[in-house]
Amino acid sequence: MIKPIYGLMAEFDNPTSLVNAARAAREKGYRRLDAYSPFPIEELTDALHLHHNKLPLIVLCGGILGGLTGFLLQYYITVIDFPINIGGRPLDSWPAYIIITFELTILFGAISAVLGLLGLCGLPMPYHPTFNVPRFALASRNRFFLCIEARDPLFDHDQTSAFLETLEPREVSEVAN
Amino acid sequence: MPDEPQVVEPPEPKQLIAPGYTFGSVTDQIATVVLTGRTPVFWLACFSVGLALLFLFLYAVALLLAKGVGIWGIRVPVMWGFAITNFVWWIGIGHAGTLISAILLLLNQRWRNSINRFAEAMTLFAVACAGMFPLLHLGRPWLFYWLFPYPNTMNVQPQFRSPLVWDVFAVSTYATVSFLFWFVGLLPDLATLRDRTLNRFARFAYGILAMGWRGSARHWSIYETASLLLAGLATPLVLSVHTVVSFDFTIAIVPGWHSTFFPPYFVAGAIYSGFAMVLALAIPLRAVYGLQGLITDKHLDNSAKVMLATGLIVAYAYILETFTAWYSGNVYEGAAIWNRMTGPYAPAYWMLISCNIILPQALWFKSIRSRPVLLFIWSMIVLTGMWLERYVIIVSSLAQDFLTSSWSIFVPTRWDWATYFGTIGLFLFLFFAFIRLLPMISIFEVRTLLPQAKVEEEVQG
Numbered sequence: 228m229i230k231p232i233y234g235l236m237a238e239f240d241n242p243t244s245l246v247n248a249a250r251a252a253r254e255k256g257y258r259r260l261d262a263y264s265p266f267p268i269e270e271l272t273d274a275l276h277l278h279h280n281k282l283p284l285i286v287l288c289g290g291i292l293g294g295l296t297g298f299l300l301q302y303y304i305t306v307i308d309f310p311i312n313i314g315g316r317p318l319d320s321w322p323a324y325i326i327i328t329f330e331l332t333i334l335f336g337a338i339s340a341v342l343g344l345l346g347l348c349g350l351p352m353p354y355h356p357t358f359n360v361p362r363f364a365l366a367s368r369n370r371f372f373l374c375i376e377a378r379d380p381l382f383d384h385d386q387t388s389a390f391l392e393t394l395e396p397r398e399v400s401e402v403a404n
Numbered sequence: 405m406p407d408e409p410q411v412v413e414p415p416e417p418k419q420l421i422a423p424g425y426t427f428g429s430v431t432d433q434i435a436t437v438v439l440t441g442r443t444p445v446f447w448l449a450c451f452s453v454g455l456a457l458l459f460l461f462l463y464a465v466a467l468l469l470a471k472g473v474g475i476w477g478i479r480v481p482v483m484w485g486f487a488i489t490n491f492v493w494w495i496g497i498g499h500a501g502t503l504i505s506a507i508l509l510l511l512n513q514r515w516r517n518s519i520n521r522f523a524e525a526m527t528l529f530a531v532a533c534a535g536m537f538p539l540l541h542l543g544r545p546w547l548f549y550w551l552f553p554y555p556n557t558m559n560v561q562p563q564f565r566s567p568l569v570w571d572v573f574a575v576s577t578y579a580t581v582s583f584l585f586w587f588v589g590l591l592p593d594l595a596t597l598r599d600r601t602l603n604r605f606a607r608f609a610y611g612i613l614a615m616g617w618r619g620s621a622r623h624w625s626i627y628e629t630a631s632l633l634l635a636g637l638a639t640p641l642v643l644s645v646h647t648v649v650s651f652d653f654t655i656a657i658v659p660g661w662h663s664t665f666f667p668p669y670f671v672a673g674a675i676y677s678g679f680a681m682v683l684a685l686a687i688p689l690r691a692v693y694g695l696q697g698l699i700t701d702k703h704l705d706n707s708a709k710v711m712l713a714t715g716l717i718v719a720y721a722y723i724l725e726t727f728t729a730w731y732s733g734n735v736y737e738g739a740a741i742w743n744r745m746t747g748p749y750a751p752a753y754w755m756l757i758s759c760n761i762i763l764p765q766a767l768w769f770k771s772i773r774s775r776p777v778l779l780f781i782w783s784m785i786v787l788t789g790m791w792l793e794r795y796v797i798i799v800s801s802l803a804q805d806f807l808t809s810s811w812s813i814f815v816p817t818r819w820d821w822a823t824y825f826g827t828i829g830l831f832l833f834l835f836f837a838f839i840r841l842l843p844m845i846s847i848f849e850v851r852t853l854l855p856q857a858k859v860e861e862e863v864q865g
Contacts, residue, residue: 243860249621262621265427265596266851267628270859277625286633301564304553309561323565326648327573333641334577337634341584344630348623351615358618364599366619367592369427 233356233404234259234376235387236363237396242268245371248394249274252375255390259379263357263372285343286336293335297328359403374402420515421853422697430698430854434845435600437693443840446692451836457829464822465540473543475819482802482814487541489794490824492649493677494534494831495575496670496790498582499642500678501527505585506638509631515706517849518698521593522689522835523682524586525844529834530681531579533827538571540823567651574648581641585634591617591627592848646674653797659740660801663728669721676714676760677790679707680783685835687780689844698845705773711786712767718793719761740801748813749800752792759789 239245242264249262249271262271272278301324305311310318345351357363357374366372373394375387391399468475478485501523508516539545551572553561562569594614601607617623650670653661683704690699729741744753763785766772773779799814838844851857 241856242858246859263619264621264624265431265619266592266848266857267624268621268857268859270861271621272625272628275621277622280626280629282626282629283633286637290637300553304561305564309559311563320565326570326644326651327564329644330570330573330577330641330648333637333644334580336637337581337584340630340633340637341588344588344626345615347626348620350617350623353611353616355616355618363618367596367599367617368431 231404232377232384233359233402234374234378234382235384235391236357236360236372236374236400236402237391237394238362238365238398238400239371239373239394239396242271242371244395245373246270246274248373248391248396251394252373252390256381257375257379257387259376259382261374261376263363263366263374265367265369265371280347282340282343282347285347286340289339289343290332290336292339294328294332296335297331298324300331301327356402356404360400362398362400370397377404420700420702421518421850422700425697425854426856427851427854430850431596431600431847433695433698434843434847434850435597437839438597438841438843439601439603439606444692446688447836447840450832451840454829454832454834454836457825458833459829460822461826461829464819464826465536467819468540468823469545473541475817476823477815477817477820479812479814481805481810481812482799484541484798484802485814486795486816486820486824487537488652489791489798490827491534491537491541492670492794492798493791494530494537494827495578495649496646496674496677496794497681497787498527498530498534498578498678499646499671499674500682501525501530502578502582502585502638502642503675503678504682505589506635506642509635510639514853515703517853518845519682519686519703519707520849521586521589521846522685522838522844524582524589525835525838525842526678526681526685527582528579528586529831529838530678531575531582532834533831535575535579536827536830537823538575567648567655570648571652574645578641578645581634581638585638588627588630588634589846589849590842591615592619593843593846595619596847597843643671646670658801658805659734659736660729660744660797662737663725665721665724665728669718669725672714672717672721673790673793676711676718677787679711679714680786680790683707683711683779683783684787687776687783689839691776693844695845698850701774701776704776704779705770708767708773708779708782711783712764715760715764715767715786722757722761736806740804743804744796744800747800747804749796749803752796753800756789756792756796759785760793763789 237248239248245262245264246268249260252260253274253276260275262275264271298321302319302321305320306318312318357366357372362370363372373391373396375382375391381387388399476485476487478487501520504516504523505520505527508520539548542548551562551569591614594610595617598607598610598614601610647667647670650666654663654666656662686699686704686707690696726741729737732738744750764782767782772782803814804811
C-alpha cells in the first residue's frame with residue numbers, strides 16, 4: 228500500500244520548543260524525522276543524533292588528490308615533457324613546486340567541500356514534499372518545524388498526530404506527498 | 405513585501421546588535437532592501453557613477469586592444485607601472501573579506517556575522533578588478549590561456565619556477581575558493597528570498613539558486629561542517645595569496661624588492677587596505693539603509709582597531725625596510741631607499757608615510773573611532789596610502805636600479821588613469837548590483853546572534 232502522505236509536521240515558535248520536541252520524538256521511538264529551522268541549532272544536532280558526516284573525509288581525499296595533481300603535473304612537465312636546462316640546475320627542482328602544489332590542494336579541497344555538501348544534502352532538489360505545506364515558507368524566516376515521516380515504522384496518522392499535539396505546537400499539518 | 409514598521413531601539417555602544425529585533429524583523433529588514441520595489445537615490449547615484457566609469461574602462465580596454473599597451477606610460481625600465489600597482493592594490497583589498505569570513509569564523513568572533521557577506525562580495529569583486537590588470541598587461545590578453553599548462557601544438561609549457569606562474573595559480577584559486585565560500589554562505593539566504601518574494605520571476609531565480617535548500621537539521625549539520633572546513637582552507641589560502649604576490653617582487657634581485665620580510669609585510673598591508681574598504685562601504689550603506697541596528701558602532705570600532713593594528717605592522721615593515729637597507733651595507737639597497745626618500749618619487753613616498761603611518765595614529769582615540777564620518781575619511785586616507793605604497797615599491801625600484809644609464813622616470817598617461825578609475829567603476833557596478841539583488845548581510849547568521857536563538861536547557865530533575 229502506498230502511504231498517501233509524506234508525514235506530519237508540527238510548527239513551533241522558538242528553537243527551545245523545537246529541540247524539546249525533537250528530543251521527545253526520539254524518546255518516543257520515532258527515527259524517520261527531520262527538523263527545519265531558519266538557522267543552525269547546535270542542540271538540534273544532538274537531539275537528532277546527527278553527529279557524524281563524511282564531509283571531512285571527502286575534503287581530505289580531495290585535498291590529497293589536489294596536492295598530488297599539483298606536484299605530479301609540475302614534475303611531469305618540467306622533468307619529462309618539457310625539460311629545460313638552465314645553468315645546469317636540476318630538472319626536479321621540487322622546492323619551486325611547493326606553491327602550486329599547495330594552491331591546488333586548497334582548490335581541490337574547497338571544491339570537494341562544496342560538492343560534498345551538495346551531494347550529502349541531496350541538493351539541488353527543486354521539489355520536496357515539505358514545500359507543499361503553505362506555512363513551511365516561514366521555515367526560512369522565523370518558524371521551526373518538526374516533521375515525522377510516514378515511512379517511520381511507528382507512524383500512525385492518528386497516534387502521531389496526537390503525540391505532536393502534546394508537544395504544544397502552534398499547528399500540526401499534513402505534508403502531502 | 406510589506407514594509408513593517410521597525411521598532412528598534414538604538415544600540416548600546418557595546419552591543420553587536422540592537423535590542424528589540426526578532427527573527428522576523430531581522431529577516432524582513434535585510435530582505436526588504438532586495439525585495440522592495442523602491443530603490444534609494446543613493447543606490448542609483450552610486451550605480452550610475454559605477455556604470456559611467458565602467459564605460460570609461462571598456463573604452464580604455466578597447467583602445468588598449470586596438471593599439472597595444474603602449475597607450476599606457478610603461479616604458480623601459482618601468483614596465484610594470486600602474487598595471488601591477490593596481491593589481492596588488494585590488495587584490496590586497498580583497499583580503500579583508502576572506503579574513504572576516506574565514507579567520508574570524510575560526511576564531512569564533514561573532515561580530516563578523518553582520519559584515520561578512522558584503523565583505524566577501526567585496527573580495528570577489530576586488531579580485532575581479534585585480535585580475536583585469538595582469539590580463540591586460542599581457543599585451544595580447546586573448547592568449548591568456550598560454551599561462552596554464554595544457555597539451556598544445558607549440559610544444560611549450562609554463563615555467564613552474566617563475567613566481568609569475570605561481571601568481572596565476574594563486575589568484576585563480578583565490579577567486580574560485582572565494583566564490584565558493586560566498587555562494588555556500590548565500591544558500592540559506594537565497595532560500596529566504598525565494599520564500600519571501602511575491603514576484604514570480606524572482607521566486608524562480610532565487611529558487612534555482614537556492615537549489616531547494618529547506619533548512620533541514622541534517623543539512624544544517626553538514627553545512628556547519630562545510631563552513632568550518634572551507635574557512636580552514638581559506639585561511640592559509642588568503643595568507644598564501646599575498647605571499648605569492650610578494651614573491652613577484654622578492655624573487656627578483658631588484659634593489660628595494662629583494663627581501664625576506666615582504667610576505668608578512670604584504671599580507672598585513674593587504675588586510676590594512678581591505679578593512680579600510682570594508683569601512684568605506686559599511687558606513688554609507690548602513691546610513692542609507694538604516695542598518696545601524698545590525699552594523700553597529702561596535703563593528704566600526706572593531707574594524708578600526710584591526711586597521712590600526714595592521715597599520716602598525718606596516719609601519720614596522722617600513723622601519724625595518726629602511727634599517728635593513730642601511731644595515732645590509734649593500735650599496736644598491738641603500739641607494740634604492742635613499743632615492744625613494746629624496747629622489748623624484750619623494751613626494752609619493754612621504755605622502756604614503758603620512759597616509760599609512762602618521763595619520764592613522766589618530767585611530768588610537770575613541771573619539772575618532774566612534775564617529776562614522778571621520779572613520780570614512782580615515783579609510784579613504786588609508787586606501788590612498790596603500791595605493792601609493794604599491795606605486796612607490798614598484799615604480800621607484802624599477803625606475804632607478806643598478807645602472808644609472810638606464811634610469812628613467814615613469815609618467816602615467818591618461819589611459820593609465822582611465823583604466824584605474826575604470827576598475828573602480830567595475831567594482832562599484834558589481835558591488836551595487838549585488839546590494840540590489842542579494843542580501844548584503846547574512847540573514848541566517850544574524851538570526852543566531854539574537855538572544856532568543858539560544859536554546860534554553862531544561863534543568864534535568
